[in-house]
Amino acid sequence: MNSFLINECAPLAKLGAEIQEWSFLERFPELAFIAKSNNSLGKQLEQSYLNAVEFSERYVAPQALAIDKKMTEDPHYVPEDLLKKACEYKLFSTMFPAFLGGSGLHPICTFITYEVIATHCVGIANLLGVNGLGICCVLASFDPRGLSVITKEICENEKNGIPTFLSTCVTEPGAGSDAEDADEFANAQLTTTAKKVDGGYILNGTKIFISNGGHAQIHAVMTFDADGAHTPDDQMLLLVRSGSKGLSIPRLENKMGQKACHAAEVHFDNVFVPENMMCRKDESSTSSYSYTGIANVLGVTRAAVGAWSTGVAENAYRTALRYARDNDFLGQPMEQQQWVRLELAQLARRAQVARSTYIGALLAVSTTGLISPLAITQKEPKLPDWLKHNNTVRNLREKVLSGDLTHRAFKFMAQLQTSAERDIATGYGDVAKVSCSELALENCQKAITLMGKGGLRHENGAEKLLRDVRLLQIYEGTNQVNMLDYVKRRVIRQFDTQLSL
Numbered sequence: 001m002n003s004f005l006i007n008e009c010a011p012l013a014k015l016g017a018e019i020q021e022w023s024f025l026e027r028f029p030e031l032a033f034i035a036k037s038n039n040s041l042g043k044q045l046e047q048s049y050l051n052a053v054e055f056s057e058r059y060v061a062p063q064a065l066a067i068d069k070k071m072t073e074d075p076h077y078v079p080e081d082l083l084k085k086a087c088e089y090k091l092f093s094t095m096f097p098a099f100l101g102g103s104g105l106h107p108i109c110t111f112i113t114y115e116v117i118a119t120h121c122v123g124i125a126n127l128l129g130v131n132g133l134g135i136c137c138v139l140a141s142f143d144p145r146g147l148s149v150i151t152k153e154i155c156e157n158e159k160n161g162i163p164t165f166l167s168t169c170v171t172e173p174g175a176g177s178d179a180e181d182a183d184e185f186a187n188a189q190l191t192t193t194a195k196k197v198d199g200g201y202i203l204n205g206t207k208i209f210i211s212n213g214g215h216a217q218i219h220a221v222m223t224f225d226a227d228g229a230h231t232p233d234d235q236m237l238l239l240v241r242s243g244s245k246g247l248s249i250p251r252l253e254n255k256m257g258q259k260a261c262h263a264a265e266v267h268f269d270n271v272f273v274p275e276n277m278m279c280r281k282d283e284s285s286t287s288s289y290s291y292t293g294i295a296n297v298l299g300v301t302r303a304a305v306g307a308w309s310t311g312v313a314e315n316a317y318r319t320a321l322r323y324a325r326d327n328d329f330l331g332q333p334m335e336q337q338q339w340v341r342l343e344l345a346q347l348a349r350r351a352q353v354a355r356s357t358y359i360g361a362l363l364a365v366s367t368t369g370l371i372s373p374l375a376i377t378q379k380e381p382k383l384p385d386w387l388k389h390n391n392t393v394r395n396l397r398e399k400v401l402s403g404d405l406t407h408r409a410f411k412f413m414a415q416l417q418t419s420a421e422r423d424i425a426t427g428y429g430d431v432a433k434v435s436c437s438e439l440a441l442e443n444c445q446k447a448i449t450l451m452g453k454g455g456l457r458h459e460n461g462a463e464k465l466l467r468d469v470r471l472l473q474i475y476e477g478t479n480q481v482n483m484l485d486y487v488k489r490r491v492i493r494q495f496d497t498q499l500s501l
C-alpha cells in the first residue's frame with residue numbers, strides 16, 4: 001500500500017506555522033501597475049484590502065459556520081453584532097462617492113473588499129454587499145434625487161452604527177431569467193404594476209427570492225406603469241419604505257446556501273409610493289430606464305458576482321490547504337505528498353484565474369461602464385469640517401444634487417459611452433460571472449475530493465462552501481442566460497460592427 005506514496009516531499013513550512021495572509025500586491029498582482037502608477041489610488045486599494053482582511057479575520061471567519069447553522073434553523077436571525085462592526089468598518093458607505101457623503105473610494109475598492117469577505121463567508125459578503133445591486137439600479141436611472149435618498153440614509157445611519165439595507169425587487173413567481181436580460185425585459189412576465197394617482201403611485205404585486213428583503217429599510221422595486229404598454233419606456237423603479245401600509249413579507253426562503261443573507265417574498269397590496277420616490281430617467285419622464293440602463297447594471301453586478309465567486313474559490317483552496325496541513329494520509333502528512341501538492345496548486349491556480357477575470361471586467365466597467373462616472377468623480381471638494389457640516393451648506397448640496405443640472409451631468413457622462421464600449425463592459429461582466437462561478441464550483445468539488453470524508457463534516461467548512469457556491473450560478477441571471485447575453489454583445493458584433501476602442 002505504501003507504493004501509493006509516490007514522491008514524498010519536504011514539509012511546506014515549520015511544524016505548527018500558521019497560513020499567512022498575502023500582502024496587497026501578492027494577492028492582486030493585476031492591480032500592481034495601477035497602484036504603482038497612481039499613488040493615491042494605490043493607497044486606497046491597499047487600505048481597503050487591509051481593512052477588509054482585518055474585518056474578516058476578526059469578525060467573519062470566527063462566526064461564519066455558526067451563523068450558517070443558526071440561519072438554517074431560523075432564517076429570521078439577524079447577526080446584529082457583526083452588522084454593528086460592519087458599520088464601524090464603513091462597509092456600507094464604501095460604494096458611494098464622497099460628494100454624496102460616501103467613502104470616496106474608487107469602485108475597485110468595493111469589489112476587492114467583498115472578494116476578501118467572501119474568502120471567509122460568501123453569505124456574509126452577500127448580506128453586506130448586495131446593497132450594491134440596488135445602488136446600481138438607482139444609478140442607472142441617472143436620477144440624482146433617488147441616489148441622494150438612499151445615500152443619505154445608508155451613510156448617515158452607518159455613522160450612528162445602524163446598518164441600512166436596500167433590497168432590489170425584480171424577480172416574481174412567473175418571471176426570473178427573462179427579467180435579468182436587457183433584451184428580454186420588455187417581454188418579461190412581470191405582473192407588478194404601479195398606477196399613477198394624485199401625488200404618487202399605487203403599487204401592487206409580489207416579488208420573490210429578494211436578498212435581505214425581510215429586513216431592508218428601503219426596497220428598490222422594478223415595475224411597469226399599469227397604464228403603459230409594457231415596453232422599456234414604461235419601466236419604473238420605485239423606492240418603497242419598509243413600513244409602508246400594504247407592504248408585507250409573507251415568508252423567507254429555506255434555501256440551500258448563503259444562509260447569512262436571507263431571501264424573502266415581498267408583497268405589495270395597494271402600497272402608496274410618493275411621487276418623489278420614483279427614480280426618473282428624465283425630468284419630464286414617467287419612466288426610469290432605457291434598454292441601456294439595464295445592460296449597464298448587469299455589467300457591474302455580474303462582475304461583482306465574479307468577485308464573490310473568487311472569494312469562494314480562494315476559500316476552497318485555503319480550506320483544503322488547512323486540511324492537508326493538519327491531516328495524514330496513509331500515515332504520512334498530506335501536505336508532504338506530491339499528489340496533494342498538485343491538487344493544492346490547481347486549487348490556487350483556479351482562484352488566481354478567477355481573480356484576474358473579475359479584475360479585468362472591473363477595469364472595463366470602470367472605464368466604459370455604469371460606474372465610470374463614479375470612478376472619475378471620487379474626490380470631494382476640500383472644505384473645512386465646520387463648513388462641511390453646516391446645515392445651509394448641506395441643504396444647498398442636496399438641492400444641487402437633486403437638481404436638473406446634476407441629472408443632466410450624470411446623463412451626459414453616460415452618453416459619452418458608445419454602444420460598442422457598453423457591450424464590451426457588459427459582455428466582460430457576463431464572462432466574469434460565468435467563469436469565476438464555474439472555477440469556484442470546481443474548487444469546492446476538488447477540495448471535498450481531496451479531503452474525503454473530512455470534506456463532508458460541517459466543522460471543516462468545505463460542505464458549507466459547496467452549498468454556497470451553487471447559488472452564484474443562478475443569481476444575476478443564470479450562467480446560461482449570461483452566455484446568451486455574451487453572444488449578443490460580443491460574438492454577433494464580430495459580424496456586423498467594427499469595434500471602436
Ligand SMILES: Cc1cc2nc3c(=O)[nH]c(=O)nc-3n(C[C@H](O)[C@H](O)[C@H](O)COP(=O)(O)OP(=O)(O)OC[C@H]3O[C@@H](n4cnc5c(N)ncnc54)[C@H](O)[C@@H]3O)c2cc1C
Binds near residue numbers: 478
Ligand atoms: C440566493 C438568491 C438570491 C436572489 N436575490 C435576488 C434579489 O435580491 N432580487 C431579485 O430580484 N432576484 C433575486 N434572485 C432571483 C434570481 O435573479 C433568479 O433566480 C434568476 O434570475 C433566475 O431566474 P429563475 O430562478 O426564475 O430561473 P428560470 O428563469 O425559471 O430558469 C430555469 C432554467 O431555464 C434556463 N433558461 C431560462 N431562460 C432561458 C433561455 N432564454 N434560453 C436558455 N435557457 C434558459 C435557465 O438557465 C435555468 O436553467 C435571487 C436568487 C437566488 C438564488
